[in-house]
Amino acid sequence: MTSVPLTAGHVAPDAHDPHATSTGLDNKKIAIWAFIGSECMLFASLISTYLIYKGRSKVGPFPHETWTDPSTGKTLHAILNIPVTSASTFVLLMSSLAMVLALAAVQNKNVPKRTTGERILGNSSLWLLATAALGITFLGFQAYEFTSFVHEGLSIRTNLFGSSFFTLTGFHGAHVTAGVIWLLTLFAIDRKRGLGPRDEVNVDIAALYWHFVDVVWIAIFTLVYLIK
Amino acid sequence: MAHSTHPSADAAVVDHHGAGIEHTHPTWSTYWKVATILTLITAVEVWVYYVPAIVHSRWFVPILLVMSAVKFAIVVMFYMHLKYDHRLFRVLFTGPLIIAMITIVALMFLFGKLAARVGGMG
Amino acid sequence: MATIAATPAHAHESHAHPTGLRSWLATVDHKRIGTLYLFTALFFFLLGGLEAEIIRMQLQGPNGHLVSAETYNQLFTMHGTTMIFLAIMPLSAAFFNFLIPLQIGARDVAFPRLNAFSYWVYVLGGIFINLSWLLHAAPDGGWFGYAPLTTRAYSPGLNIDFWVLGLQILGVSSLAAGFNFITTIINMRAPGMNLMRMPMFTWAAFVVQFLIVLAFPVITIALVFLMFDRFFGTNFYTTAAGADPLLWQHLFWIFGHPEVYILILPAFGLVSDVLPAHTRKPIFGYPVMVFSLILIAFLGFGVWAHHMFAVGMGPIADTVFGLTTMLIAIPTGVKIFNWIATMHGGSIRFTTACLFCIALVAFFTIGGLSGVMHASPPADLQQTDTYFIVAHFHYVLFGGSMMGLFAGVYHYFPKITGRMLSERIGKWHFWLTAIGMNLTFFPMHFSGLLGMPRRIYRYDAGQGWDGFNFASSIGAYILGIGTLFLVWNIIKSLRSGTRAGNDPWGSPTLEWAIPSPPPEYNFARIPTVTSRYPLWDMKQPVLTADVPHTQRGDKEMDVAIGGKTVGHPHPAPAPQSTRVAESAMHIETETYSAAELGIALPDPTIKPLFVALGLVIMLTAPLFMHEAQMREIAGNAAGHRTAMTMFWVFALGGASLMVGMLYNWLLTPLESAHH
Structure with a gap:
């Protein structure tokens, strides 16, 4: 069977939407999911280490045990x-809630609102700002945690725990920071x-990134903080 | 998938913003429910941490891992709407996630963190 | 361009690309970016080759005294780093850029400006890492940079700093390109171009992008640890603090082994497309070729520790990794046999491109066989760190990757530039390369088995290595001369090569349906694809008469993953009757300007270049931090302050340039609506 290739003669050049995609999905969403997949390996390396x-670690302080400097x-707790x-x-979990509400608000922008609650x-501005504010609060907690650790004698140089802990949570914090900047940018555009x-896709990809940073924290919270 | 059955006879010009996510979207009430469940699980996780009987049992780590995995899955399915979204995204996420998890587990074995190795640990 | 709007009467002339320097710096056209990649990578290939020639001169006889031990370390480190990250990967990237959109029937990649960014990061990163030569501080820790050897305690100089930062920069380039091509291949295919109709090269490229986006994060983290150890005094690789000296090795090879497939699979893909064109036969076992690619990639993440048998991981780990390594030989062997079966019974034209394909099949097989030999841990213990390993991976990388890439260069040069390469000079290039390569690397099997270690800059006479080393050096010189024939060929072709026309080889895939070089919009009309070999279906139906592939695909022209259909189907193709009526297939020979055809093209922009520049400037800053630390130790307070000032100027200046330009870029639409 020979088939006739490359016809397209029935389609005038302009009739074909230049932005139509093979799957009907937006390029940005495919790219952000591929990026999130890649980030899985990034955090897998950090968590493994x-x-x-x-x-x-040969010297303290330790995460879950007290240590007496010989x-x-x-004694360090x-x-x-x-x-x-x-x-x-x-706080970070609540920021994810605010994020989905922000996305829903953008999606339903044109739906008439009757009650104050609606x-x-x-x-959308309120929820974008709320998400960013909760993110900043999380970063505040992290700054407090880091400085108090340093006061208690744990720096990134102290021991293996210090090096791997600060690098892992610091990388996560850097991701939160980037997310906050992204959200504030969307907030500024929304105000303007x-x-x-x-704009749904543009908010959606920010939201996907934000939630991914949240799920990474879910893993870190259990693996680093809770498991002794 | 909801949108595979979406009538496409007239879809000569594919809607290029957000096609595929407008159907069967989770509602506001779903979002609140999810947030409540996440908060409850987190509360239980922290509670477990302070119960010595559980901490010293061999179920401590598995319990925490399962709760963490449930939270992870809930956020991914509902907040990242992977449950409602295109199958392609699920493949793009779960493929790398599986490779990442296998890599972590393999490294744990290689560094003697999971099982006693033949010949013992250096 | 202003001329388009201003002078419609002469619009026909304006379809020629603008050619000024600025037009190249600001280009977002995937073909131009591919061309930039091609020539930049060929330049770095010559540089890496020059380093290899000096290495071979040093080792030509016993007790060589051409270079010092320090220089020798820098030479072999930079040879490996250059060839892997600056030559072979970007040569593959040149074909990814040029070919993927053409092969899938698209006007450009999904993110044209990100594509330009990838190139500029690559070229600036390549310059950055090579600037170290000017300071006599080129990286000297091997391309694998084993820590703790590369920590500040054992490698105090700037050498490793250049290497760590340079690799971070290059990683950004590969990752950005990876996301771009994944999206492009999933989402930019022409109607009817379902996954099982994609040309093999696009398939290989698709698989490689997943390897890149999953492997590079791991080396990024390993390098971050090393950076932190070197600049901030962390303990990741400090054994005195309890660190495991194997951590780096594991992380590096979790990246490093997929990297091997990142280097070879694009060449496999090229051969799988070039060979059918020159043997006049469809590729044998297309689905098997696709699935073996996927299997190789997946297994590629589970074999890394075979690089580490000598460190003593214990019998369980050795057994598992030995077995997975032997397993991965199966899909690889399948590909070899499929190429042989493709040639079998074909009417082979022994063009230069075809010869390079055949050479890949032959030489890669030799490299593959020695690879299976050291999949066995006891055998590996005898071979590891000897020249046997050097022989093995040069058969794989030169005999495999480079042969495939050369085949791609000869096959696709006419498409890229519109002019043929000379077959006569090409034959010289091929035969000198084939002879030189085997004369260089085959004797290394013997010198290796006789115990000659890798990475030694000098050896004593009378250990049985002299003759083999002499042969290797002569081979390397022949190889060098052969490469000069390629350079001559390219220059000659650019000046006075025969015009190519649309399809000089009678190839089956979409990229040959349009003029050479293709117009900036690629396809005046986006083709509707109904077959794996659309051009043969039309021009030589007899060649595809018994290809049973794609009738089913006509009904569902969308993506199927895991047997399930996903996504919206494309606009339905015209009814059969219409297509028969227009069966005079549209091979595009006339070129018009995009404006005449009403095709919206992305605006050229220089912003990606500046974002890349900002990134590289920012990552240059830590070099000054090291300098400041040195001056502080030396008690030079003023010098310390100066260096720290430089650090902040570079860090903050680079960061603001990057972020500012990035915002500017993201807030500017891809195409202006002026037409």
């Missing part, structure tokens, strides 16, 4: 602060010209 070096006799980190984990839920359904 943290776990490999767990319990191998030269000074000074288990350094991880579970209550504070639980609070920051909760107007609040439909306020209003984000509507046609």
Whole structure:
């Protein structure tokens, strides 16, 4: 059977939408998912290293155990602060909720709002700002955690735990920072010209990135903070 | 998939913004429910951490891992709407995720973190 | 361009590309970016070759004294780094860029400006890492940079700093390109171009992009650890603090082994497309070729520790990794046999491109066989760190990757430039390369088995290595002369090569349906694809008469993953009757300007270049930090302050340039609506 290739003669050049895609999906969404897949390997490397070096530090402070310095006799307590980190984990989870509400608000921008509640839920600027603010709060918790660790004698140079802990959580924090900047940019655009359904993809990819950073924290919270 | 059955006879010009995510979207109430479940699981995780009987049992780590995996899956399925979205995205995410997890587990074995190795640990 | 709007009467002349320097710096056209990649990578190939020639001169006889041990370390490190990251990967990238959109029937890649960014990061990163030569501080820790050897304690100089930062820069380029091509191949295919109709090269490219986006993050992290160790005093590779000296090796080879497939699979893809054109037969076992690619890629993530048998991982790990390594030989062997079966019974034209394909099949097989030999841990213990390994991976990388890429150069040069390469000079190039390559690398099997270690800059006479080394050096000189024939050929062709026409080889795939070089919009009308070999179906139906492939695909012209159909189908093709009526297939010979055809093209922009420049400037900053630390130790307070000032100027200046230009880029639409 020979088939007739390359016809397309029935389609005038302009009748074919130049932006039509093979799958009907937006390029940006495919790219962000490929990027998230790639990030899985990035955090897998960081988490593996943290776990490999767990319990191998020669000097304290340690994450879950007290340590007495044999030269000074000074006792250092288990350094991880579970209550504070639980609070920051909760904040990050709530930021994900704010993020989905922001996306929904952008998607439903043109749906008429009748009640005050609907107007609040439909306020994309509010939810974008809330997401960013919760992200900044999370970063504040992290800054507090890092400085208090340094005061208690754990720096990135102290031991293997310090090196791998600060690098892993620092990389996560850097991702949160990038996400906050991204969200604030969307917020600024929303204030300037209003984000509507046609911007859905642009908000959606930011949201996917933000939630991914959240799920990475879900893994870190368990593997680093809770498992002793 | 919802959109594979989407009538496409007239889809000569494919809607190029956000095609494929407008159907069967999770609702606001779903989002709130998910947030509540995530908060509850987190609360249980932290609670487990403070119960010595559980901490010292051999179920401590598996319990935490399962709860963490459930949270992970819920966020990915509902907040990242992978449950409702195109199958392609699921492939793009789960493929690398599986390779990443296998790599972590393999490294744990290689560095003697998971099983006693023949000949012991150097 | 202003001329298009201003002078419609002469619009026919304006379809020629603008050719000024600025037009190249600001281009977002995948073909121009591919061309830039091609010539830049060929330049680095010559540079890496020059380093190899000096190495061979040093080792030509016992007790060589051409270069010092320090220089020798820098030479072999930079030879490996250059060939892998600056020559072979970018040569593959040249074909990814040029061919993927043409082979799938698209007007450009999914993100044209990101594509330009990838190129500029690559070329600036290549310059960055080679600037170290000017400071006599070229990287000297091997292309694998084993830590703890590469930590500050054992490698105090700037050498490794250049290497670490340079590789980080190059990684950004590969990753950005990876996301771009994944999206392009999934989403930019012409109607009817379903996955099982894609040309083999596009398939290989598709698989390689997944290897890149999954392998490069791991080396990124390993390099971040090394950077932190070197600049901030962390302990990742400090054994005194309890660090495991194998951490780097594991992370490096989790990246490094997929990297091997990143280097070879594009060449496999090229051969799988070039060979059918020159043997006048469809590729044998297309689906098997596709699945073996996928299997190689997947297994490629599970074999890394075979690079580490000598470190003593224990019998379980050795067994597992030995077995997976032997397993991966199966899909690879399948490909070899499929190429042989493709040639079998074909009417082979022994063009230069075809000869290079055949050479790949032969030489890669030799490299593959020695590879299976050291898949066995006991055998590997005898061979590791000897010249036997050097022989093995040069048969794979030169005999495999380079032969495939040369085949691609000879086959596609007419498409890229519109002019043929000389077959006469090409034959000289081929035979000198084939003879030189085997004379260089085959004796290394013997010197290796006789115990000659790798990476030694000098050896004593009378160990049985002299003759083999002499032969290797002579072979390397022949190889060098052969390469000069390629350079001559390219220059001659650019000046006075025969005009190529659309399809000089009678090839079956879409890229040959349009003029050479293709117009900037590629296809005046986006083709509707109904077959794996659209041009043969039309011009030589007898060649595809018994290809049973694609009738089913006509009904569902969308992506199928895991047997399930996904996505919106494309606009339905015209009814059969219409297509028969127009069966005079449209081979595009006339070129018009995009404006005449009403095709919207992305605007040229120089912003990606500046974003890349900002990134590279920012990553240059740590070099000053090291300098500041050295001056502080030396008690030079003023010098310390100066160096730290430089650090902040570079770090903040680069970062602001990058971020500012990035915002500018992202907030500017891809195409202006002026037409």
